Amino acid sequence: MPMLERPPRRRRRATATWALLALACCTAGADEEVVHRERSLYQTILITQEPSRLCMKFTIRDRERNQSCTDPRSPKRMVFTYTRMMMASLLLTPDPGSVLVAGLGGGTLPTALADLLPGARIEIAEIDPAVVQAARTYFGFETDDRLRVHVSDARVFVKRALARGEHYDLVLLDAYSGDYIPEHLMTVEFLAEVRALLAPGGVVAANTFATSILYDHESETYRAVFGEFFNLRLPDSNNRVILASNSPLPTRATLRDNARSWHRRLRAYDVPIASYPSRLSRKVDWDDTKRALTDQYSPANLLRAR
Amino acid sequence: MSLELLGGRILAPWFGSSIYVWGSIITVFMLSLSAGYLIGGRLSLRAPTLAKFGWIFVLAALVLAPVVYLAEPAMAWVFERIEDPRYGSLAASLVLFVVPTVVLGAISPYAVRLLVRFREESGNVAGTLYFVSTMGSALGTLATSFYFVLWFEMDTIVVTLAGVLLVLGAAGVGARRLDHDGNDHADA
Numbered sequence: 001m002p003m004l005e006r007p008p009r010r011r012r013r014a015t016a017t018w019a020l021l022a023l024a025c026c027t028a029g030a031d032e033e034v035v036h037r038e039r040s041l042y043q044t045i046l047i048t049q050e051p052s053r054l055c056m057k058f059t060i061r062d063r064e065r066n067q068s069c070t071d072p073r074s075p076k077r078m079v080f081t082y083t084r085m086m087m088a089s090l091l092l093t094p095d096p097g098s099v100l101v102a103g104l105g106g107g108t109l110p111t112a113l114a115d116l117l118p119g120a121r122i123e124i125a126e127i128d129p130a131v132v133q134a135a136r137t138y139f140g141f142e143t144d145d146r147l148r149v150h151v152s153d154a155r156v157f158v159k160r161a162l163a164r165g166e167h168y169d170l171v172l173l174d175a176y177s178g179d180y181i182p183e184h185l186m187t188v189e190f191l192a193e194v195r196a197l198l199a200p201g202g203v204v205a206a207n208t209f210a211t212s213i214l215y216d217h218e219s220e221t222y223r224a225v226f227g228e229f230f231n232l233r234l235p236d237s238n239n240r241v242i243l244a245s246n247s248p249l250p251t252r253a254t255l256r257d258n259a260r261s262w263h264r265r266l267r268a269y270d271v272p273i274a275s276y277p278s279r280l281s282r283k284v285d286w287d288d289t290k291r292a293l294t295d296q297y298s299p300a301n302l303l304r305a306r
Numbered sequence: 307m308s309l310e311l312l313g314g315r316i317l318a319p320w321f322g323s324s325i326y327v328w329g330s331i332i333t334v335f336m337l338s339l340s341a342g343y344l345i346g347g348r349l350s351l352r353a354p355t356l357a358k359f360g361w362i363f364v365l366a367a368l369v370l371a372p373v374v375y376l377a378e379p380a381m382a383w384v385f386e387r388i389e390d391p392r393y394g395s396l397a398a399s400l401v402l403f404v405v406p407t408v409v410l411g412a413i414s415p416y417a418v419r420l421l422v423r424f425r426e427e428s429g430n431v432a433g434t435l436y437f438v439s440t441m442g443s444a445l446g447t448l449a450t451s452f453y454f455v456l457w458f459e460m461d462t463i464v465v466t467l468a469g470v471l472l473v474l475g476a477a478g479v480g481a482r483r484l485d486h487d488g489n490d491h492a493d494a
Contacts, residue, residue, distance in 0.1 A: 041325055127324065153322025156391050163386070184318035295319050296459035303456075 036138065040130030043180075047138045053079055056106045056134060068106030070139060076112070077270045082207050082239035083108055084271045085232050089170055089205035091276060092230075092243055092250055094258040096120055096169035100161070100197070102154035102185070103175035104131055107141035112269055114147045123168075124149040125157035127175075127182075155184050158193050167199040173206040183298040186218060190295075191225040201247045210240040214304040216290035218242075223284075224292040230280040243280065252277060308446035308454075308467060309370070309410075310335050313403055315460055316373075320381040321395035330392070334399035335407050342411015349412060350419035359416055360478020362409060367472035370406040374461045377402060414439055 035054075036047035044059040055069040069079040078084045086109055090096075097120055101110045104126035114122050126132055129151045135141035143149055150157055154175050161168075171194055175185055184190060194204055204226070208218055210233055219242075222229055226244035233240040250258075255277035266273045293300060313331045314323065321327050346362075380401045388394040417435055422428045454463050 127322070153324055153391065155319060156322045159320065159385065160389075182323060184323055187319075189319060294459075295315075296461060297455075298315075299456045 036134065038130055038134070040128050042128045042130075045128075045130055045134055047134060054138060056131075056139065068108055068139070070106060070108065074268075075140075076115075076268045078108060078112070081234055081237040082241065084269070085234065085237065085239065085241040085276075086172055086174065086205050086207055087112070087266060087269070087271045087273065088230075088232050088241060088276045088280070089172065089203050089243055090262050090266075091255045091258045091273070091280070092245055093170050093201065093203040094261060096203075098168045098199070099123070099170045099172065100125070100158075100168045101172045101174065102157075103173070104135055104141075104149060105174065106139040107135040108139075109172060109174065110147060110149075111141060116265060116269075120146065122147045125152050125154045125175075127151070127153050154182075155190055155193075158190070158197055162193060162197055166197065167202070168197055169199050169202050171197065171202070171204045173204065176207070176209075181214075181300045181304065183293075183300045184295065186221065186293055186300050187298050188221055188224050188292050188294045191222065195225055195246055198246045202245065204242070204244045206242045206244075207239055208242055209304065210238055212304045213287075213290065214300060215240075216287040217293050217300070217303055219284075219286040220288060220290050221292040223288075228282055230282060231285070232276065232280055234279065249282070255280060307443035308450040309403070309406070309464070311447060311450050312460055312463060313399065315455070316377050316402070317381070317395050317398055320385050321391045321398065324391065326392040327395045330395040330399045331403070333396065334403050338404045338407030339411040342408040342413075343415050345408065346412030346415035347419075350416045354416065354419050356420060356481055357479045359413075359420055360475045360480070362412055362416060363471045363475025363478060365475075366406060366409040366413070367468040367475060369409055370471065371465060371468040373402055373406065374464050 031051060033049045034046055035049050036045070038045045046055075046057040046059065048055045048057060052073070053069045053071045056067050058067050068083075071077050071079055078087075096117065099110075099113055099117070099120055099122045101113075101122065101124045104110070104124050107124075110122050110124050113120065124147075126149055132141075132149055132151060152160075154173075173185070173194070175182055191204075198204065206222070209215060219231075222242050222244055226246070228249060229242055229244035230249060231240055231242060259273050259277050262273050291297065310331060313335075314328060317327050317331065321330075349358075349362075381398050384394055384398045384401065388397055414435055418428070418432050421431045421435070450463065458466075
């Protein structure tokens, strides 16, 4: 009997420990309950319930990070700054007919885009089937004819889509789970494939890092493929969003026009789109002597640790 | 081991970096090494000399270096024909890594034959060889994954590995004495 009694107690303690750890590192002191914990092929997935939000978190190393959260009381609201920043892509391509999203998370971005772009076809490449399942179970993520999810490595998906002759108006790269970077998704060759996948005037938005010398290497990598691009950085976020296109970048006036046309529709999502045009910068604010990352040279995780 | 690690890197752009890609690579390396052991053992039955031993290294270098040039077209070829990335990565690993790994596998048993002079010491010689070879693998793994990938391009590392094999092979072919201490091959 003692053997039978012990595990539950231990599990409870483990849950409490996890919650404490999570509190200590990531949340603003709110009570947090781990609703679901699962070791998938690629990571540990945690679903946590806090008083005002439900989150999906990935743990690969010892640290964890809020990956995707929703506020059940206003489910449309985008909880994270970086998610809102990704919506700035609509300033460059205001009405994309086809969208590819690399990395599902809780499905916040693709679901929002499906709502906002009723005519668009949206495809998602997510490597981890457990993430897809968790998004369905806990975040109400639903697929249909025009919102489809493919369990696939994004690099493989892009190559296959190229081989099929497909094109996308908008590609969102959001595949950096937790603290680990899939290194084959941050190289000149990969970005060249993504660029080739873009329809004329197509746009790429990438959620990336604003800290460490990886910032320099990554910026050079994007510049090597796209030339000039927009950088979106905000004071309240450690992320930066890169916005690049296979066409010349739009003028500030065009950005403002697009912001005006989107402003009202994005209010429910809490996206301050009107404030973004003035924040999009073409300035080279990185060390441009750092080398671009390639399939031959891509120690992104080692560079990030420096 | 260094090559095995780089194998993961080489396949990732075409087949991703999922667990089955590693499964493919490890499977192919294990199969190839086992075949190499068998072949090396058989070869050692036919008038073994240090010169012939050196030629195995030279051959390994010659079949390893082309991997650098073959990789892209070979993977593109497989990618077009096999949709499932599990079998795609397995097929690509077979095409790229079987030949060099079989040749590298032949080295150890041949070395045992050269180094063993009395039956009584055979276990000791084999033990020492396993030690050197596995220790070399461990150091090669560590150096490659911690540092080489940060300092060098992948092709540079592969070509350097081939270069080291070539130099060791040339030394073997050139050396006269059969009991020359030729077991420093292992970290390849």
